[in-house]
Amino acid sequence: MNRFIQYNPVKWIFGKGSIGRLQAEMSRFGKNILLVYGGGSIKRNGLYDEVIESLQAIHTNVYELSGVEPNPRLDTVHKGVEICKKENIDFILAVGGGSVIDSAKAIAAGAKYEGNVWEVISRGKVIKEALPLGTILTLAATGSEMNAGLVITNLATSQKIDWHSQYVFPQFSICDPSYSVTVPPEQTVLGIIDIMCHILENYFHNGEHTELQDSFSEITLKTLIETAPRLLAEPDNYDDRAKVMYAGTIALNGTLQSGYRGDWTAHIIEHALSGLYDIPHAGGLAILFPVWMKHAIDSHPARFAQLAVRVFGVDGTGKTEKEVGYEGIEALRNFWMTLGAPARLADYGIDSSRLEEIAEHSMMRGEFGRFYRMDRERILAILRDSF
Amino acid sequence: MNRFIQYNPVKWIFGKGSIGRLQAEMSRFGKNILLVYGGGSIKRNGLYDEVIESLQAIHTNVYELSGVEPNPRLDTVHKGVEICKKENIDFILAVGGGSVIDSAKAIAAGAKYEGNVWEVISRGKVIKEALPLGTILTLAATGSEMNAGLVITNLATSQKIDWHSQYVFPQFSICDPSYSVTVPPEQTVLGIIDIMCHILENYFHNGEHTELQDSFSEITLKTLIETAPRLLAEPDNYDDRAKVMYAGTIALNGTLQSGYRGDWTAHIIEHALSGLYDIPHAGGLAILFPVWMKHAIDSHPARFAQLAVRVFGVDGTGKTEKEVGYEGIEALRNFWMTLGAPARLADYGIDSSRLEEIAEHSMMRGEFGRFYRMDRERILAILRDSF
Numbered sequence: 001m002n003r004f005i006q007y008n009p010v011k012w013i014f015g016k017g018s019i020g021r022l023q024a025e026m027s028r029f030g031k032n033i034l035l036v037y038g039g040g041s042i043k044r045n046g047l048y049d050e051v052i053e054s055l056q057a058i059h060t061n062v063y064e065l066s067g068v069e070p071n072p073r074l075d076t077v078h079k080g081v082e083i084c085k086k087e088n089i090d091f092i093l094a095v096g097g098g099s100v101i102d103s104a105k106a107i108a109a110g111a112k113y114e115g116n117v118w119e120v121i122s123r124g125k126v127i128k129e130a131l132p133l134g135t136i137l138t139l140a141a142t143g144s145e146m147n148a149g150l151v152i153t154n155l156a157t158s159q160k161i162d163w164h165s166q167y168v169f170p171q172f173s174i175c176d177p178s179y180s181v182t183v184p185p186e187q188t189v190l191g192i193i194d195i196m197c198h199i200l201e202n203y204f205h206n207g208e209h210t211e212l213q214d215s216f217s218e219i220t221l222k223t224l225i226e227t228a229p230r231l232l233a234e235p236d237n238y239d240d241r242a243k244v245m246y247a248g249t250i251a252l253n254g255t256l257q258s259g260y261r262g263d264w265t266a267h268i269i270e271h272a273l274s275g276l277y278d279i280p281h282a283g284g285l286a287i288l289f290p291v292w293m294k295h296a297i298d299s300h301p302a303r304f305a306q307l308a309v310r311v312f313g314v315d316g317t318g319k320t321e322k323e324v325g326y327e328g329i330e331a332l333r334n335f336w337m338t339l340g341a342p343a344r345l346a347d348y349g350i351d352s353s354r355l356e357e358i359a360e361h362s363m364m365r366g367e368f369g370r371f372y373r374m375d376r377e378r379i380l381a382i383l384r385d386s387f
Numbered sequence: 388m389n390r391f392i393q394y395n396p397v398k399w400i401f402g403k404g405s406i407g408r409l410q411a412e413m414s415r416f417g418k419n420i421l422l423v424y425g426g427g428s429i430k431r432n433g434l435y436d437e438v439i440e441s442l443q444a445i446h447t448n449v450y451e452l453s454g455v456e457p458n459p460r461l462d463t464v465h466k467g468v469e470i471c472k473k474e475n476i477d478f479i480l481a482v483g484g485g486s487v488i489d490s491a492k493a494i495a496a497g498a499k500y501e502g503n504v505w506e507v508i509s510r511g512k513v514i515k516e517a518l519p520l521g522t523i524l525t526l527a528a529t530g531s532e533m534n535a536g537l538v539i540t541n542l543a544t545s546q547k548i549d550w551h552s553q554y555v556f557p558q559f560s561i562c563d564p565s566y567s568v569t570v571p572p573e574q575t576v577l578g579i580i581d582i583m584c585h586i587l588e589n590y591f592h593n594g595e596h597t598e599l600q601d602s603f604s605e606i607t608l609k610t611l612i613e614t615a616p617r618l619l620a621e622p623d624n625y626d627d628r629a630k631v632m633y634a635g636t637i638a639l640n641g642t643l644q645s646g647y648r649g650d651w652t653a654h655i656i657e658h659a660l661s662g663l664y665d666i667p668h669a670g671g672l673a674i675l676f677p678v679w680m681k682h683a684i685d686s687h688p689a690r691f692a693q694l695a696v697r698v699f700g701v702d703g704t705g706k707t708e709k710e711v712g713y714e715g716i717e718a719l720r721n722f723w724m725t726l727g728a729p730a731r732l733a734d735y736g737i738d739s740s741r742l743e744e745i746a747e748h749s750m751m752r753g754e755f756g757r758f759y760r761m762d763r764e765r766i767l768a769i770l771r772d773s774f
Contacts (some may be wrong), residue, residue, distance in 0.1 A: 001629045003402030008395070014645070015390030209626040212633065215606045223599045239596040242388045246599065246646065255642055258401070259633065 001259035002207050008254050010146045011172040014246065016238065018176045019047075019136065022054045025172045029132055030090025033060045034083055036104045038068045038096045042138060045182050051095055051136065063087050065107075071278055072099040072106075074118055074154040080107035081117060084131060092133040094170075097191075098142025101135050102150035105168035108133045121152055121163040130167035138179040140245040141191035141282065143198060143252030145173035153275055159361060160275030162267075175249065177241035185232055189339045190282035192228045192244060196221060197285045198251040201267055204296065204303060204371040207260025217256050218310045220247050225311070228339055263371035266292045269379060272361035279348045286341035290333040291385045296372035297325050304328060345386045355383045388646035389594050395641050397533045398559040401633065403625065405563045406434075406523065409441045412559045416519055417477025420447045421470055423491045425455045425483045429525060432569050438482055438523065450474050452494075458665055459486040459493075461505055461541040467494035468504060471518060479520040481557075484578075485529025488522050489537035492555035495520045508539055508550040517554035525566040527632040528578035528669065530585055530639030532560035540662055546748060547662030549654075562636065564628035572619055576726045577669035579615045579631060583608060584672045585638040588654055591683065591690060591758040594647025604643050605697045607634050612698070615726055650758035653679045656766060659748035666735045673728035677720040678772045683759035684712050691715055732773045742770045 013021050026033075033055060042048040055062050065080045083089065084107060092111075094104035108130040110117030119125040137145045144150065148169045153160040183191070203217045224247055231240045250256060269292075270284040297304045301321035308314035308328025312335075316324040337343055359379040368374050400408050413420075420442060429435040442449050452467045470476065471494060479498075481491035495517040497504030506512040524532045531537065535556045540547040570578070590604045611634055618627045637643060656679075657671040684691045688708035695701035695715025699722075703711040724730050746766040755761050 001402065001626070001633065003405060005398060005400050005408075007398040011392060011394040012645075013392050015388065018390060021392075209629065212607060212610045212630060216603055219602045219606070220599060239388070242596065243599060246388065258399075 001209050002261065004258045006254040006258045007166070008146065008169070010170050010253070012146055012175065012249065012253075013172055014175045014249075015242070016176055016178050018174045019050055019054070021172075022051070022136070022174060023058050025134060026055065026060065026091070026093075027058055029171075031060045032063070032088050032090045034063050034065060034080065034087075034089045034092045034107070036065045036068060036080060036092060036094045036096070036100055036107065038066070038100050040066070041182070042095055045179065047095065047136070047138065047179055051093070055093075063089065068096065068100045068103045070099050070280060071153045071160065071274055072103040074152055074156075077103055077106040077110060077117060077152060080104070081110035084111035089131060092131055093136070094133060095136040095138065097137070097139030098144045101137070101142070101144040101170070102152060104133050104135070105130075105144070105150040106152050106163075107131070108168055109165065118154060121150075122154070122159065122161050127165060127167060130165070132171050133168070135170045135173040136179070137173060137175045137245070139183055139187065139191055140177075140180055140241070140248035141194040143195070143248055145170060145175060146249045146253040149252070151271065151281075153278075158276045159364070160271040161364075162271065175245055177238055177245045180241050180245060181236040181238065183235075185235065186340065188231060188235065189228070189341060190280050191248065192224055192339070193286050193336055193341055194282040195244070195248045195251050196224055197266065197282070197289055199256055200289065201264045202257050202260070202262030203307065204263040204300075205260035206371055210259050213256065213259055214306075218307070220250065220256065221311045223247060225335060232339065261370050263296075263369055265369040265372065265374050268368050268374075269358065269362045269382065272358045272364075273350075275361060276354060276358060277348065277350055279350070283342050283348065286336045287343060287345055287347070287386050288382065290329050291382050293329045293332075294326070294385070295378065295382055297322055297329070299372045301325050345383075352384070352387060355380055358383055388596050389648065391645045393641040393645045394553070395533065395556070397557050397640070399533055399562065399636065399640075400559055401562045402629070403563060403565050405561050406437055406441070408559075409438065409523070409561060410445050412521060413442065413447065413478070413480075414445055416558075418447045419475050419477045420449050421452060421467065421474075421476045421479045421494070422449050423452045423455060423467060423479060423481045423483070423487055423494065425453070425487050427453070428569070429482055432566065434482065434523070434525065434566055438480070442480075450476065455483065455487045455490045457486050457667060458540045458547065458661055459490040461539055461543075464490055464493040464497060464504060464539060467491070468497035471498035476518060479518055480523070481520060482523045482525065484524070484526030485531045488524070488531040488557070489529070489539060491520050491522070492517075492531070492537040493539050494518075495555055496552065505541060508537075509541070509546065509548050514552060514554055517552070519558050520555070522557045522560045523566075524560060524562045524632070526570055526574065526578055527564075527567055527628070527635035528581040530582070530635055532557060532562060533636045533640040536639070538658065538668075540665075545663045546751070547658040549658065562632055564625055564632045567628045567632060568623040568625065570622075572622065573727065575618060575622065576615070576728060577667050578635065579611055579726070580673050580723055580728055581669040582631070582635045582638050583611055584653065584669070584676055586643055587676065588651045589644050589647070589649030590694065591650040591687075592647035593758055597646050600643065600646055601693075605694070607637065607643065608698045610634060612722060619726065648757050650683075650756055652683075652756040652759065652761050655755050655761075656745065656749045656769065659745045659751075662748060663741060663745060664735065664737055666737070670729050670735065673723045674730060674732055674734070674773050675769065677716050678769050679759075680716045680719075681713070681772070682765065682769055684709055684716070686759045688712050732770075739771070739774060742767055745770055
């Protein structure tokens with residue numbers, strides 16, 4: 001087990017009716033609230049009204065930033081920062097999925113930063129504070145509700161960049177799986193793929209003596225694989241929605257990450273890809289991850305064989321580790337395809353004209369891949385195999 | 388899955404050499420430090436010198452409270468509170484196992500409370516603040532390093548009481564398994580039993596749709612069962628010490644506790660018992676837990692069968708759930724006995740003269756047992772079967 005620091009001060013409020021805690025949590029903060037949300041699904045399902053009612057009951061002044069897009073954009077963040085500065089916002093409440101939460105985090109940082117917050121996200125300018133924020137999660141996917149990370153896209157430069165700061169940990173996250181029962185099938189599937197990829201990114205690590213944590217990851221993956229088809233057949237099954245939402249949070253809150261450091265290659269390439277093409281993040285991962293696995297398998301065949309046997313039930317009798325591992329990769333890809341996920345970049349209408357640019361954006365912060373080292377040639381090889 | 392709130396702001400600093408973080412962590416706090424430790428093992432293994440050197444390097448004024456006993460006592464807490472008030476202590480640093488950490492937490496609460504801190508612990512008087520504290524863990528067992536609980540014994544009343552408050556979360560916990568390699572075999576075994584009992588107390592719950600969390604608990608138990616004999620044979624195996632220390636912390640930091648509420652009967656009776664007899668807590672648990680299981684099995688045989696099959700590899704073919712569950716209980720008891728744990732109250736020289744008193748102390752805060760309801764008669768029955 002490697003050395004690690006696990007620190008996560010988010011108050012995780014989980015379960016049916018947990019919106020009832022909103023007033024109590026908000027009472028610790030100031031009265032000027034910026035409510036951040038997306039395309040309006042929270043108005044259709046009644047959550048918006050519930051939130052407004054709770055906020056009115058404690059006499060807050062609510063300002064709104066709506067229309068946050070998937071792959072949330074720097075322009076939207078700038079709008080939010082402007083409201084915060086102009087209206088003296090005390091607290092940001094994000095109601096939605098990962099895009100809304102990531103935007104709220106970036107706004108929270110930007111509101112207390114004098115310059116352009118993109119300098120912070122893209123060039124590592126240091127911040128010393130951020131506005132406090134809280135979240136109400138409506139979509140299980142990114143895990144952003146219980147960590148200090150975000151991903152923002154700058155359309156002007158076609159860059160999609162992740163950034164982490166302890167100052168943007170949410171103060172609380174209300175995670176009521178009931179709000180996710182109306183999530184459409186495609187979004188549900190992409191959320192599950194996103195969660196699985198977060199677990200897999202960390203699962204491929206070079207740590208030793210991590211059998212306990214590895215088992216936790218394997219079981220969480222198995223749970224998602226069992227739950228996903230059931231949930232597509234019965235989208236309003238609260239208990240299955242709860243399992244997925246729980247898994248989404250533990251995937252990136254420290255529980256499945258301590259004692260080793262994962263690879264994260266597929267995410268880095270995918271961010272470069274969806275920065276240029278604005279495709280759904282998890283759709284990009286569904287394409288890239290199995291391809292990355294096929295490229296990485298020779299470096300650590302035993303690891304791939306373990307995943308295949310323990311998570312996909314591959315029978316390893318009489319086969320080499322690589323053969324077993326390969327069957328696991330195929331099983332993963334087939335599983336995602338049966339859920340309706342894309343398998344090829346061409347499925348999103350992407351051609352091979354900008355491969356060099358994707359590789360260049362991937363390497364913006366230098367070489368990467370802790371488990372299987374990447375360089376320009378390897379990135380290009382993975383991209384070529386993704387068509 | 389039941390509703391839950393998981394909140395744990397402790398910075399968990401884990402691994403070899405993590406003492407190197409001490410100065411940086413301490414630099415956030417004031418200069419008057421109360422160092423709390425136990426019987427002097429930290430002087431023998433060099434940790435005391437390392438800590439003092441780190442504290443001197445950042446020019447702190449170190450006051451000391453040493454000699455904290457197992458089953459830590461209110462008198463010791465009072466001594467610590469007195470030092471805090473007299474010397475204007477800013478920060479408490481606990482170096483040791485659960486007893487030292489629990490004492491430090493009680494001192495932290497008492498230092499900011501005008502009356503006798505026993506009113507807070509035993510009668511639920513509300514506190515609004517506590518001194519900040521940090522810990523350096525030397526013994527894997529209680530999990531106190533990463534939660535907001537403590538257990539203190541009042542010799543004057545023979546009461547041993549647990550108490551919880553968010554104000555006594557450690558600011559940081561440095562958990563370096565290297566410091567636990569010199570823990571003697573008996574203490575190592577008791578620590579592992581304590582950890583297993585924490586997991587088991589939570590495992591016996593009435594929640595539903597908690598398969599994922601239950602699997603985490605089962606795997607952690609299996610890991611401890613595999614690791615314990617190896618560690619007795621090779622006490623200085625860092626990797627095994629690391630697994631046990633990691634398991635000890637996740638057993639009670641929220642990871643294995645969210646979405647259901649465990650039973651905790653054996654702990655409540657054991658606290659009454661060791662409050663009267665001052666025996667090692669985990670020794671009492673090793674005796675009481677299997678007896679409690681035999682009493683509780685009829686209420687939920689399936690749960691006991693699951694434990695038996697998944698953790699102890701019991702073959703359930705052609706047997707009733709109760710038969711399978713019973714084999715699991717025997718396997719648990721035998722496992723602990725092979726490690727050298729006591730199996731009967733008589734092993735500690737306890738006779739049956741004070742059973743009524745133990746039952747009365749157990750029920751001090753009313754009836755209990757969320758999984759299998761306790762009353763006076765049932766407590767007495769369990770105690771009688773423990774001889």
